[in-house]
Amino acid sequence: MFAYSVRRILSTIPLLVAALYLVHVGVSFTTDPLGSLRLCLPRCQEGYDIVYEKYNLDVSIWLRPFTWMNNALHGDFGFSESFNMPVSEALRERGLNTLLLATPAFVLAAVLGLMLAVYSARRPYSIGDYAFTGLSFIGLALPTFVLGLVLQVVLGVKFEKWFGVKPFVTGTMKRDSIGEYLSSATLPILTLCFVSIADLSRFGRAAMLEVINSDYIRTARSKGISERRVIWRHALRNAMIPLVTLWALTFAALLSGSVVTESIFSWPGLGQAFLRALGKPDLDLMMGITILGSVLAITFNLIADLLYGVLDPRIRYD
Amino acid sequence: MTDTARTEAEETTEREGLSAAPSSLARLTWRRLVHHKLAIVGAVGLMLIIAAFIVGPWFSDFAFDERNVRERLQGPSWKHPFGTDPIGRDLFVRTMMGGRYSIRIASIVAVVSAVLGALLGAIAGFFGKWVDTLISQLINVVLIVPSLIILLIFSKRYGAAPLGIALLLAALLWTRIARVVRGVVMQYKEQDFVQAARAAGASNTRIIFRHIVPNIVSAVVVEVSLLVGIAIVLESTLSFLGLGVQRPIPTLGNLVYEEKGNIDNDPMRVLLPGLFVVAIVLCVNFLGDGLRDALDPKTKVES
Numbered sequence: 001m002f003a004y005s006v007r008r009i010l011s012t013i014p015l016l017v018a019a020l021y022l023v024h025v026g027v028s029f030t031t032d033p034l035g036s037l038r039l040c041l042p043r044c045q046e047g048y049d050i051v052y053e054k055y056n057l058d059v060s061i062w063l064r065p066f067t068w069m070n071n072a073l074h075g076d077f078g079f080s081e082s083f084n085m086p087v088s089e090a091l092r093e094r095g096l097n098t099l100l101l102a103t104p105a106f107v108l109a110a111v112l113g114l115m116l117a118v119y120s121a122r123r124p125y126s127i128g129d130y131a132f133t134g135l136s137f138i139g140l141a142l143p144t145f146v147l148g149l150v151l152q153v154v155l156g157v158k159f160e161k162w163f164g165v166k167p168f169v170t171g172t173m174k175r176d177s178i179g180e181y182l183s184s185a186t187l188p189i190l191t192l193c194f195v196s197i198a199d200l201s202r203f204g205r206a207a208m209l210e211v212i213n214s215d216y217i218r219t220a221r222s223k224g225i226s227e228r229r230v231i232w233r234h235a236l237r238n239a240m241i242p243l244v245t246l247w248a249l250t251f252a253a254l255l256s257g258s259v260v261t262e263s264i265f266s267w268p269g270l271g272q273a274f275l276r277a278l279g280k281p282d283l284d285l286m287m288g289i290t291i292l293g294s295v296l297a298i299t300f301n302l303i304a305d306l307l308y309g310v311l312d313p314r315i316r317y318d
Numbered sequence: 319m320t321d322t323a324r325t326e327a328e329e330t331t332e333r334e335g336l337s338a339a340p341s342s343l344a345r346l347t348w349r350r351l352v353h354h355k356l357a358i359v360g361a362v363g364l365m366l367i368i369a370a371f372i373v374g375p376w377f378s379d380f381a382f383d384e385r386n387v388r389e390r391l392q393g394p395s396w397k398h399p400f401g402t403d404p405i406g407r408d409l410f411v412r413t414m415m416g417g418r419y420s421i422r423i424a425s426i427v428a429v430v431s432a433v434l435g436a437l438l439g440a441i442a443g444f445f446g447k448w449v450d451t452l453i454s455q456l457i458n459v460v461l462i463v464p465s466l467i468i469l470l471i472f473s474k475r476y477g478a479a480p481l482g483i484a485l486l487l488a489a490l491l492w493t494r495i496a497r498v499v500r501g502v503v504m505q506y507k508e509q510d511f512v513q514a515a516r517a518a519g520a521s522n523t524r525i526i527f528r529h530i531v532p533n534i535v536s537a538v539v540v541e542v543s544l545l546v547g548i549a550i551v552l553e554s555t556l557s558f559l560g561l562g563v564q565r566p567i568p569t570l571g572n573l574v575y576e577e578k579g580n581i582d583n584d585p586m587r588v589l590l591p592g593l594f595v596v597a598i599v600l601c602v603n604f605l606g607d608g609l610r611d612a613l614d615p616k617t618k619v620e621s
Contacts, residue, residue, distance in 0.1 A: 012462075014455075015455065015458050015459055015462055016462060018455075018459050019459045019462045019463045022459065022463075023463060023467070023468070023471065026468070026471050026472055027471055029475070030471055030472055030474045030475035030476075031471075031474060031475075137600060137603060137604075138596070138600065140599075140603060141547065141596050141599035141600040141603055142596055143551045143554055143555055143558075143592070143595055143596070143599075144555065145554070145555055145558045145571075145574065145592065146574075146589070146592035146593070146595060146596060149574070149578070149581060149585075149588060149589060149592060150589065150592075152581065153581060153585040153588075153589065253464065256464055259466055259470070259559065260555060260558070260559065263559065274467065274470070275470075275559065278470055278471070278474065278561075286467075286471070289467070290463060290464075290467055293463065293464045293467060294462045294463050294464075297461075297462055297464070298462065
C-alpha cells in the first residue's frame, strides 16, 4: 500500500506541473499587472519598474512559470499584492475560513445524504422515495448562485435578526463567539450542503439498491439477523465503496473554496480571495490557490483509493 | 423489445446474420423514448421554454437594449410583464433575449465539444499507444485543476462575447465526452464482432463507421444532453460573477448579476432569470435520463 501511494504520487507530479504551467501561462496571458500603471507612465516610473521586476516581465510568457516553480519548490510562494502579506500566510488565513464552512457542510451533506440513500433504497418506488428523487433532481438542476439567493431571500431577509445577512456586504464574517459564527455561517453552510446532498443521495441510493438485492443480504436476512444490523453492518459496508470516492471529491472541492457561495454571503474564504486576486490581478495568490486546490484534489483522490482497500479487502494494490 | 414489435425486415436481416439497417437503432430508441414519461415531460418543457424565448420578444414593443429612464425600476404591469430595470429597460424582453443567448451558447458548446471530444476520444481509444497516453494525460490535467478557476482566468479576456465564452466552455468540457468515447471504443475494439469483421477483410474505415460509431453515438448523445445543462449552469455562473458575457447583451446569469442589489425589496426580479436556468436544466436532465434508458438495449418497452 505504501509503495502504491508513492507510485501514485510520483505519477501525478508531471500532471500537476503541467497544470500549474498552463494556469500560469493562462493568467499571464489574460491579465496585465501593469494595466493602470501604464496609463500614468512617466510619473509612476518607479512603481512600474517594481511591478515589472516582480513579475519578470522581461522574460517570455512561456518561461515565466519556471521561475515561479523554482521559487515554489524552495517554499516561496510569492507575495500577495491584494492582501499585502506572503501568499502562504494569506492561504492559511483564508483557508481556515473556508475550512469553517466546508467541514460542517460536508459532514451534514454526507450524513444526510447517506440517510436519504438508505431510506430510498429500503423503500424503492414509495412516495417518500419519489419525493426525495424529485428533490434531488431539482437540487442537481439548481445552480449554486440561485440556491444561495433563494436561501438569502427566504431565510436571510425574513429572519434578519437571526442570520443578519445583508447581501453582498463585505467583511461581515464574525467568529468571536459561537453564536456569531453560527449566525453568519448557517446560510452558506446550508447552501453548500444542499448542493452536495443531491449528488450524494442519488449516487448512494443506486449503490445501496444494488447491494440490497444481492444474495448475501438475503442470506443474512434468512439467518434471522435484525434488519437494522443487515442494513447498517452488512449492506452499508459494500455500498460505501463507490460512495467514498464521491465523498472525497466533494470534500476536496468544498475545501478549495466555493467562489459563488462565498461571494454571495461575503464569507472571506479562498473562493472570494481568488475573485479578488483575479480583479487585481494578483498572480502569485492565484497560483497559490490553484496549487492548493490541485493538491487537495489529488490527495483526496488518493485517500479515496486507499480507503477502497480498507473497505474491500479483495482489492490489492500492486 | 417484444417479438411482435419486430418488423419482417429486421427478422430477415437477423436470419442472414447481417447487422440490422442503421435506422432501426434510431427507431427502437424513439419507441423507448416516447414511453419514458420523464423524458416526454423534459422534451415538452424544453420545447415550450425555447418557443417562449423565440416568440416572446415578438409580442413586446421594446428592444432589449432600449432604455427609458422615466420608467425605471417598475414592478410588473401589462406594459412591462416582468417590470423594468434601473435604467428603464423592459425586463421581459431582456429575459427572453437572455434565454436565447444562453441557449445559443449552450448549443455551440454542445456541438463543438461533442465533435472535438468524440474525435479525440475515438482516436485515443482506437489507436492506443502514445496517442492514447497524450490525450488521456491532457484530459487528466483538466481534471486536476478546479474547472471554475480555469474558466474564471480565461473568461477575463475571452468571455465577453457569446461566441468566446462558448468556445471557452467547449475547450474545457470536451474532456468529459472524450473520456466516455475513449472507454467505449476501447471496450468495443476488442469485441468479437469487430474481430470477425476484421477477419472478413473489413477496412479500418468500415470497422470504425459501421461497427464502432453506432455504439459511440448512444454514449455521446446521453453525455451531450447532460453537457447542455452543465454548460448553461457554468455560463450563468460566470455571468453572475460578472466575468461572463458583457453588457448590454443579456444572458440569464447576467440578468441576475445586474439585479442582485435589489434582492431586499423585490426578490422576484432577481430570481426569475435564475428560475429559468433551473427549469431548462431540469428539462435537459429529464431528457438525458430518458435518452440513457432509451439507448440502452437492455431496457424493455412497456406497452
